[in-house]
Amino acid sequence: MSIFTNPLLEAKGITKYFGTITALENVDLKVHAGECLGVVGDNGAGKSTLMKVLSGLYKPSAGSLYFQGKEEILESPKDSQNLGLEMVYQDLALAGNLPIGENIFLGREPTKNVGFLKFLDFNKIKELTNAHLGKLKINVKSADQKVEELSGGQRQAVAIARSTAFNAKVVIMDEPTAALAIKEVGKVLDLINSLKKTGVGVIVISHRMDDIFSVCDRVMALFQGTNFAESELSNTSRDEVIGWIMGKK
Amino acid sequence: MEEKDNKKESLYLKLMPYIEKYGILLLLVLMILVMHILQPDVFLSWRNVTNVFKQISWQSMLALGVFMVIVTAGIDLSVGSIMMLSLMVLAIVAKAGAPWFIVVITPLIAGFLCGLFNGAGITLLRMPHPFIMTLGTLYIFRGTGNLISGGTPISGFTDEVRYLGHGRIDLTWLGLEKSQYLPVSLVLIAVVYIIFWFFLNHSRTGKWIYAIGGNPSAARASGINVNKILIIVYSLCGFLSGIGALILAGRTDSGYPNAGLQSELDAIAACIIGGASFFGGRGTVLGVFAGVMIMGILRNGLNLMDVSSFWQQVLIGSIIVIAVYIDVLRRDLGTRK
Numbered sequence: 001m002s003i004f005t006n007p008l009l010e011a012k013g014i015t016k017y018f019g020t021i022t023a024l025e026n027v028d029l030k031v032h033a034g035e036c037l038g039v040v041g042d043n044g045a046g047k048s049t050l051m052k053v054l055s056g057l058y059k060p061s062a063g064s065l066y067f068q069g070k071e072e073i074l075e076s077p078k079d080s081q082n083l084g085l086e087m088v089y090q091d092l093a094l095a096g097n098l099p100i101g102e103n104i105f106l107g108r109e110p111t112k113n114v115g116f117l118k119f120l121d122f123n124k125i126k127e128l129t130n131a132h133l134g135k136l137k138i139n140v141k142s143a144d145q146k147v148e149e150l151s152g153g154q155r156q157a158v159a160i161a162r163s164t165a166f167n168a169k170v171v172i173m174d175e176p177t178a179a180l181a182i183k184e185v186g187k188v189l190d191l192i193n194s195l196k197k198t199g200v201g202v203i204v205i206s207h208r209m210d211d212i213f214s215v216c217d218r219v220m221a222l223f224q225g226t227n228f229a230e231s232e233l234s235n236t237s238r239d240e241v242i243g244w245i246m247g248k249k
Numbered sequence: 250m251e252e253k254d255n256k257k258e259s260l261y262l263k264l265m266p267y268i269e270k271y272g273i274l275l276l277l278v279l280m281i282l283v284m285h286i287l288q289p290d291v292f293l294s295w296r297n298v299t300n301v302f303k304q305i306s307w308q309s310m311l312a313l314g315v316f317m318v319i320v321t322a323g324i325d326l327s328v329g330s331i332m333m334l335s336l337m338v339l340a341i342v343a344k345a346g347a348p349w350f351i352v353v354i355t356p357l358i359a360g361f362l363c364g365l366f367n368g369a370g371i372t373l374l375r376m377p378h379p380f381i382m383t384l385g386t387l388y389i390f391r392g393t394g395n396l397i398s399g400g401t402p403i404s405g406f407t408d409e410v411r412y413l414g415h416g417r418i419d420l421t422w423l424g425l426e427k428s429q430y431l432p433v434s435l436v437l438i439a440v441v442y443i444i445f446w447f448f449l450n451h452s453r454t455g456k457w458i459y460a461i462g463g464n465p466s467a468a469r470a471s472g473i474n475v476n477k478i479l480i481i482v483y484s485l486c487g488f489l490s491g492i493g494a495l496i497l498a499g500r501t502d503s504g505y506p507n508a509g510l511q512s513e514l515d516a517i518a519a520c521i522i523g524g525a526s527f528f529g530g531r532g533t534v535l536g537v538f539a540g541v542m543i544m545g546i547l548r549n550g551l552n553l554m555d556v557s558s559f560w561q562q563v564l565i566g567s568i569i570v571i572a573v574y575i576d577v578l579r580r581d582l583g584t585r586k
Contacts, residue, residue: 076472077470087470089470091466093464093467094467095460095463095467097459097462097531098460098530102456103467106471107457107468107471107472108471109456111453117452118453119447119451119452120451120453120456
């Protein structure tokens with residue numbers, strides 16, 4: 001398949017220094033459309049730094065990013081959003097005091113013109129939210145419910161819905177199941193699988209082998225800021241991946 | 250059994266937003282009733298009602314400004330000083346003989362610039378908390394106001410300048426008596442509050458102000474320029490304090506050094522009574538208006554009953570504590586822990 005020869009997102013030789021500390025050194029990463037890449041590594045291996053480079057929050061000290069084969073320089077999270085690169089943060093980055101719909105469209109609210117003034121179009125927000133939640137099969141009582149009234153799993157679902165509401169091509173998720181009750185984990189993993197079917201490239205950072213082995217197609221391990229190992233999921237085992245995290249091949 | 254629970258919960262979910270939005274109005278209506286029963290002849294008379302609105306006119310501007318700041322989880326301690334400095338600038342410009350249309354915009358510009366200074370300090374100088382920046386400017390602005398005026402009152406403005414604070418809209422064409430006029434300041438309060446209600450609830454910037462109060466890192470991750478929004482909020486707060494100065498100039502016909510002394514605390518109290526949360530992201534414009542009214546009616550009613558101002562202080566303080574405690578109880582019921 002041609003999509004597997006041309007990666008959607010590719011990072012080459014990413015290096016990031018913080019003062020004298022080397023957080024990342026010469027790291028490569030790629031993800032294809034409809035594919036899920038698992039990124040594993042111990043605490044401090046550089047996973048979060050790499051994701052922040054991909055989302056435009058950090059500028060790499062060296063290396064380059066290619067999106068659909070074209071080199072891109074990301075100055076801010078806005079730039080990566082414009083490309084269709086979305087991030088789901090570990091702390092979810094939702095405003096609890098706002099309703100679900102307004103969280104999904106936060107910063108990109110649809111408006112209508114009344115004379116020379118621009119007003120928020122609440123009907124459109126509600127309509128688009130219901131359609132989008134329906135497409136992802138996310139069940140909530142109402143799009144008007146405040147996020148602080150939701151359970152952890154529902155919040156995670158809203159965060160994922162938020163990341164995919166604007167034709168996202170690549171979604172990066174940082175520990176999507178870390179804060180969830182066991183029965184909610186399955187729902188979020190189902191959601192990731194349905195995202196893949198729509199042709200979105202997904203990158204999942206996780207400590208949980210169960211997550212990696214139920215949604216990912218490929219897994220790569222970072223160790224002390226460098227590429228340590230990488231494999232198709234079918235060619236490896238849990239024990240081997242756990243070994244990589246600890247720096248053993 | 251489960252169905253019953255569901256029904257109960259859905260009724261609860263339906264009622265919750267209304268209680269959250271309009272609960273404070275119930276308290277206000279209750280207070281009006283109590284005052285009316287205690288003072289049946291005077292309290293609801295035309296003269297006394299317009300008097301209450303005239304008394305709260307400038308406080309309501311400060312409270313609205315502070316409210317927006319509190320929604321962002323910030324605080325502005327300098328509004329009283331901004332109002333005093335704007336008032337002094339107005340007085341000096343008026344005494345210098347500037348035409349009235351120049352005089353009336355000077356406090357608005359002065360207030361806006363003071364607010365801009367606060368906002369710039371909080372964002373660009375990266376002050377650890379708005380409390381510190383605005384505590385500093387509380388002294389700076391009042392000191393500046395005294396420096397430019399020499400610390401003495403400056404009195405005597407033209408009728409045009411005094412119109413917003415002192416003007417009367419004649420209602421005799423409605424068949425009412427001459428004494429039953431509408432204060433211009435009451436109309437001004439209504440217009441300003443409606444404009445800011447629209448701004449906060451129906452514009453993107455307004456929504457972002459609430460989002461910043463709810464979760465600043467979420468706002469930042471959504472591509473919102475948090476610093477820019479904060480500068481806008483503090484500038485608008487200063488601007489509203491400038492409107493307060495213009496009203497006060499009309500009411501007192503004088504720029505005086507003690508103008509707005511401790512009124513920042515009244516403004517904060519009105520917001521808290523009105524249901525704004527110090528942690529940001531919660532509160533309504535209607536709530537602030539109710540908060541201002543509750544404080545105004547309490548003062549007015551106690552004055553009518555000849556209760557000493559010392560008791561007024563005790564009562565207002567108690568209302569703050571009780572109002573917030575009710576809020577705490579309500580929130581325990583309303584959200585998941």
